[in-house]
Amino acid sequence: MPSSDIPGLMPLEKSPVQVYFSDSIQLAQVLEWVSAQIGPADVTISTFSTSEEFIRRLWRLKRQGLIKSCSMFCDLRAARKTIALAPFMQQVFDSVALCQNHSKVVLLSNHTRCVAVVTSQNQTRGDRFECGVITTDTPTVNKLRLGFEALARKSLPLEHLIENK
Numbered sequence: 001m002p003s004s005d006i007p008g009l010m011p012l013e014k015s016p017v018q019v020y021f022s023d024s025i026q027l028a029q030v031l032e033w034v035s036a037q038i039g040p041a042d043v044t045i046s047t048f049s050t051s052e053e054f055i056r057r058l059w060r061l062k063r064q065g066l067i068k069s070c071s072m073f074c075d076l077r078a079a080r081k082t083i084a085l086a087p088f089m090q091q092v093f094d095s096v097a098l099c100q101n102h103s104k105v106v107l108l109s110n111h112t113r114c115v116a117v118v119t120s121q122n123q124t125r126g127d128r129f130e131c132g133v134i135t136t137d138t139p140t141v142n143k144l145r146l147g148f149e150a151l152a153r154k155s156l157p158l159e160h161l162i163e164n165k
Contacts, residue, residue, distance in 0.1 A: 012113075012115065026130075027054070027104075027121045027130070028053075028058075031117070038113040040065055042108070046074075050072065050074060052085060073148070074098055074101065076100060096157070104119045104122060114136065115136050117134050
């Protein structure tokens with residue numbers, strides 16, 4: 001996907017850190033843009049809340065072979081919404097966990113590249129200004145990966161909540 005598809009962003013290999021601050025750039029668009037550049041990847045996502053539209057975009061990327069595996073961490077406060085989307089989420093995600101989380105981070109990694117997107121946007125769509133940082137900086141990506149490991153230790157699998165509903 002050419003860099004012109006997202007105004008203001010350069011191809012990943014040209015800049016290890018890029019930012020956007022816009023009311024026209026959506027996180028799902030950024031994920032498609034990154035995926036087109038790095039190829040099939042394992043994806044880990046943290047969010048406060050998600051939406052069917054965002055999950056549908058991930059489903060398409062998975063069907064296209066650009067997502068090999070996908071895990072999501074959602075906040076417990078948004079559990080009602082998450083449970084309502086559970087049947088669809090279980091088709092798209094390899095795992096969904098609930099925890100006390102307000103972070104909005106996406107890690108995409110494969111055998112050759114690692115990319116992190118840190119954003120203000122939940123996995124929903126809106127017409128508000130959102131900002132994000134896209135980085136291929138290895139120490140930064142590794143530090144974020146440690147954050148996901150901490151989230152995993154303090155999370156409940158979505159299935160646990162569904163069973164105890």
